[in-house]
Structure formats: C-alpha cells, structure tokens
Amino acid sequence: MPQHxxxxxxxxSPRRRELLRQVGIDFEVLLLRDSPPRGPDVTELVLPGEAPEIYVxxxxxxxxxxxxxxxxSRRLLAHPVLAADTSVIIQQEVLGKPANRNEAISMLRKLSGNTHQVLTSIAVKYHDHLLQCTQKSEVSFANLDEAQIKAYCDxxxxxxxAGxxxxxGFAARFITHISGSYSGIMGLPLFETTDLLAQLEHLEPN
Known part of the structure; x- marks a missing residue:
C-alpha cells in the first residue's frame, strides 16, 4: 500500500501505534466499544473447546x-481498517490480559521456567475484502522466584x-530466548502487516 x-x-494499544509509526504507515485510531451501556462491539471470551489458533x-x-x-455507521471516510489480537498460550491455555494482581501473579508463575507461544492475528478489512494471517512466536522464560514475580506485578x-x-519493558530481564517475530510478540508483526497492506493494494478497484 502506498505510504500516502x-x-x-x-x-x-500504544505498542501497535508505535510499531505502525516505525514503518511509516499513516493511520488514525478507531476505537470500538468495550464497556456498557450498549456492551462491547467484540467479546473476547474463549468458546468451549476452541483451539487457541481458532480463537485468536x-x-x-x-x-x-x-x-x-x-x-x-459513523459515515467516516472509507480507509482500510487494521485489527489485531494477541494471545499468550501455555499448554493450550489462552492467557489474556490479567484483570488484577492475583491473575497477573498466577500467569507469571505459569510462564516461569517454561516456553510459551505468542499468537498475533492481524486482519485488514476494506469494502468486500478481508485479508488475514496469524503469526506465531515462542518465548522462553527463566525460572522466577516469588519476589521477582510479585515485584513485577506491583x-x-x-x-x-496478554500473558x-x-x-x-521490564520483563525483558526474564526472557532467555525468543523465536519468531519480536514485533509480533509486542502485538503487531510488521512484516506480515505490511505484506497484507501491499496485497490489498492490488485488490482495490482503480
């Protein structure tokens, strides 16, 4: 897609904004509802028996x-829309964003000393076109003691x-190895994102 x-x-996500700026993509944030009274535009609950890849x-x-x-519905100018979702997966369990300190501590305990997967799916929607791909990375954590976990969760x-x-950030101190896309682990795999936008250019009407 041309940069203009x-x-x-x-x-x-401020990380996704930072990553788009890094590669020179001009964008405007379009926020969806995530709270009452009308409820969220998209719920992020895992369906019973749903595989992590299907979920994300x-x-x-x-x-x-x-x-x-x-x-x-808002009668905005028609530009392509980019959406993304990132999930941390350990032993087929989807770890989303912790709701509180106890959840954060529980997640870090699960990640400690283990290798987990980070799935980031991206989709570009423009008129009748919908292009999508999912990028998978692996992240290995060192063994963390309770003091480290609780200090981080403070x-x-x-x-x-997610996860x-x-x-x-500070958690970089815990990570012994990554395999895959660093930007994907942050929340937006840049190679795949720019590739989808380039594909869309060829699908747009003249």
Whole structure:
C-alpha cells in the first residue's frame, strides 16, 4: 500500500501505534466499544473447546468486521481498517490480559521456567475484502522466584498486556530466548502487516 494512503487502526494499544509509526504507515485510531451501556462491539471470551489458533483468528476477524461497520455507521471516510489480537498460550491455555494482581501473579508463575507461544492475528478489512494471517512466536522464560514475580506485578506493566508481561519493558530481564517475530510478540508483526497492506493494494478497484 502506498505510504500516502491512510488506514484505521482498530486498537487502543500504544505498542501497535508505535510499531505502525516505525514503518511509516499513516493511520488514525478507531476505537470500538468495550464497556456498557450498549456492551462491547467484540467479546473476547474463549468458546468451549476452541483451539487457541481458532480463537485468536476469530476474535481478530470479528474486530475487523465490527470496525468496518463502525466506519459505515459513523459515515467516516472509507480507509482500510487494521485489527489485531494477541494471545499468550501455555499448554493450550489462552492467557489474556490479567484483570488484577492475583491473575497477573498466577500467569507469571505459569510462564516461569517454561516456553510459551505468542499468537498475533492481524486482519485488514476494506469494502468486500478481508485479508488475514496469524503469526506465531515462542518465548522462553527463566525460572522466577516469588519476589521477582510479585515485584513485577506491583508495577503497572502487566495489566494491559496478554500473558501479563511486556517483552519491550521490564520483563525483558526474564526472557532467555525468543523465536519468531519480536514485533509480533509486542502485538503487531510488521512484516506480515505490511505484506497484507501491499496485497490489498492490488485488490482495490482503480
């Protein structure tokens, strides 16, 4: 996609904004509802028996479609919309964002001394086109003692991040190895994102 074209980013993640700026993509944030009274535009509950890969792909697709519907209903200029969802997976369990300190501590205990997967699915919606892919990375944690876990969970860092940690923050001290996409672990795999936007360029009408 030519860099002079703008997209909507259907995410409130500051990391995703930072990553898009890093590669020179012009964007405008399009926020979806995530609270009452009308309820969220997209719920992020894992369905019974739903595999992690299916879950992250489904939620991302729902976000992209809801965002495109919001563009139409708000009568905004029609630009492609980019949606994404990141989940941390350990032993087939999906770890989302911890709701409180106890949840954050529990997540860090599970990650300590183990290797987990980070799945980030991205989708681009524009008129009748919907392009999507899911990027998988692996992250290995050192063994953490209770003092390290609780000190980290006393900070503000765990609470808006899948799995309760940020690779670009203080938790980098815990990580012994990564395999895959660093930007994908942050929440937006840049190679795959720019590739989808380039594919979309060829699908757009003249």
């Amino acid at each position: 074209k703008k997209i909507y980013l259907a995410s409130k 792909s489904r939620v991302t697709q729902e976000k992209a479609i809801a965002a495109w519907q919001a563009i139409r 900070s503000t860092e765990p609470y808006d991040k 309760g940690y940020g690779i670009q």
